[in-house]
Amino acid sequence: MSKEKNSYEGSISSSYKNKELLKITIILGIIAAVVTGMFLTGMFLASPWWTIPIEWIYFVYLGFIIFYSLFLAIIILVYVYYWAYVKNFTYTISEDHIIIRHGIFTRIVATIPYSRIQNINIVNGVFDRMFKTFTVKIETAGSEGYIPEGYIPGLKDPYIIEKKIKEMMMKFSAVPSGLEDKIFKPEELAFDNFISYILSKMREGEKLKTSITELREKASLSAAELAEKVGVPLQTINYLVEGRYNPSLALAYRIAEVVQCKIEDLFKLV
Structure with a gap:
């Protein structure tokens, strides 16, 4: 790292490739053993082995060669696949x-x-x-x-x-300086609503409804400028606007500071 x-x-680690290769080899080995056993059992139960034409035996050998060659090809493909997977x-x-x-x-x-x-x-x-x-x-x-x-x-x-x-x-998720004395004040009911709203959306996995675009435009800021002032990637701001991202308390506080609004005004509490 x-x-x-x-x-x-x-x-x-490249050991992941070896682990997956071993798992596939064991599975293919079990399948090959079961298929071979069932085929040989069925063939010898159908007729005594000495009555089987020699041509049939050649075809059986050829079938086994093709069958196990296919398994070998699968193992090689799996090796190449997981080699590329680990690399990427x-x-x-x-x-x-x-x-x-x-x-x-x-x-x-x-x-x-x-x-x-x-x-x-x-x-x-x-x-x-x-x-x-x-x-x-x-x-x-x-x-x-x-x-x-x-x-x-x-x-x-x-x-x-x-x-x-x-x-x-x-x-x-650290609380920024200057905010500690505001978090648990009984009179800050709107702020308490913000906290409960964020937590409920995180638990339910639902999208947030935000007012960030309106507040940003009111402050004459582009999304890129807001991201730069807040100190986060532009993608984070876009996720917030789309409601796909539940912000930390620290991030919400920084955005509210930049667009000059109350922290609870960033979101439409429903």
């Missing part, structure tokens, strides 16, 4: 989000804001232990499917990544 401008980049798999842990790049035929770039992360799991299965690798699964709000949105397999030391992600999450 390398560090550059407060971001951490890394790739997965990279991840970046930045100050605002995690970026995971992977894919061979279809290149995928998954951007995960820290505000959407709900849990980090480290998996070490039977085959993982054989090759001393781990899988990090990052569960996010609103994600669906068997494989989580944040999926990083084939890691030799996953605890470094877990530590870096948690450090960034703590930094990202």
